[in-house]
Amino acid sequence: MQMELRVCKHCYAGEHGNEQKTSISKDMVACAEQIREFKDLIGLDAVYITMVEEGDAGDAATLDVTVAGIENDTVTLRDTQLVIEDNDGSVLVYPEPEDIVEVLTRNIDQLSEQTRQDVTVELSPETAKLIS
Numbered sequence: 001m002q003m004e005l006r007v008c009k010h011c012y013a014g015e016h017g018n019e020q021k022t023s024i025s026k027d028m029v030a031c032a033e034q035i036r037e038f039k040d041l042i043g044l045d046a047v048y049i050t051m052v053e054e055g056d057a058g059d060a061a062t063l064d065v066t067v068a069g070i071e072n073d074t075v076t077l078r079d080t081q082l083v084i085e086d087n088d089g090s091v092l093v094y095p096e097p098e099d100i101v102e103v104l105t106r107n108i109d110q111l112s113e114q115t116r117q118d119v120t121v122e123l124s125p126e127t128a129k130l131i132s
Contacts, residue, residue: 001086002046005032005100008079009051023124024097025080030121031104034111041114042107052079067095098130105131 007025014022029049036047067078082094082103094100101123111119123131 001044001084002048003032003035003044003085004048004050004083005029005104006050006052006079006081006083009053011080012051020126023126024101024130027121027123027127028080028082028097028100028104031101031108034119034121035104035107038111038115038117038119042110065091065093067093069095101127101130 005028007029008016008021010016011018011021012025012029016022032047032049035042035044036049039045039047065083067081068075069078078095080095080097080100082100084092084094084103086092094103105121105123108119108121
């Protein structure tokens with residue numbers, strides 16, 4: 001089983017001027033980094049974190065799936081998404097920040113159950129609102 005978090009590089013760096021998106025993007029990456037460090041405890045083979053440019057095709061590190069949406073009658077590629085492939089080859093894609101954060105934090109919870117080490121990630125108030 002493998003997981004890939006794709007995050008808009010500009011949102012993560014705060015270049016869009018949207019502090020909420022920046023906080024949420026940074027929290028997603030922090031969660032994914034923690035999951036990657038302890039991935040073996042919950043049966044993940046690999047965890048990838050990919051920074052993508054706004055509007056590019058996603059340039060997947062390993063999982064070749066791209067999600068599009070329609071905004072103002074225009075098809076746009078989703079630059080932030082979580083892609084999970086299980087051992088049978090089935091692929092789940094989460095394009096919404098709320099869903100991404102929920103899946104990542106559930107994985108953190110699973111890690112907490114498997115180790116005595118502190119694996120928690122302190123989430124920003126913006127991210128905490130998404131999962132409350």
